[in-house]
Amino acid sequence: MSTTKSFKMERATLEDVSALTEIWWAAVSSNPTIQRMWPDTPGVRKWWSDVFYDEISNKPFHHYVKVIDPESLAANGRPRIAAYAKWDTSTPEERGPRCPPWHEDMDSEILDAFIGRVDGERRRVMGDLRNDRETSCIIRKCDLC
Incomplete structure (x- = not known):
């Protein structure tokens, strides 16, 4: 007989930054x-x-939520995060640059072109609307799901 997990969705906090970073890498590492x-x-x-x-901490128009498994604890003693999502409710003008300056390990030419295309498509599709789904859902590949 299988058991059903009871996941909960909550607002992500600064204490979640390390886990969000790890989940992002786990989701994209094979690409x-x-x-x-x-x-x-x-x-x-x-x-x-x-x-x-x-x-x-500084952008109230960026909304991060996390999906947790309250029955499974991470190494820090907090419930493990299974997934997260981000919504950006600003216009590009209000938001400013999408990303901070690139790290020296990054290929800035490729990233500038990629982010330019993302922003161009956002303007084409969304116009002046504020509802911009930045990351629909990043899911941790693990035994939680």
Whole structure:
């Protein structure tokens, strides 16, 4: 007989930054295109942690939620995060640059072109609307799901 997990959705906090960074890497680590843009180096991992920290603490129009399994604890004693999602409810003008300056380990030419396309498509599809789903859901590959 299988058991059903009881997941809960909550707002992500600064205490979740490390877990969000790990989940992002786990979700994209097998994608060679992503690895070319954001290579898995300590500096790039710190860059991602800094992005999450800044957006959660300083950008009220960025909304992060997490899905947790209250019955499974992480090493820090908090419920394990199975997935997260982010919504950006600002316009590009209100938000400013999508990303902070690139880390030296990143290929800035490729990233500038990629982010330029993302922003261009966002403007084409969404216009002046504020509901921009940035990351629909990043799911941890693990025994939680």
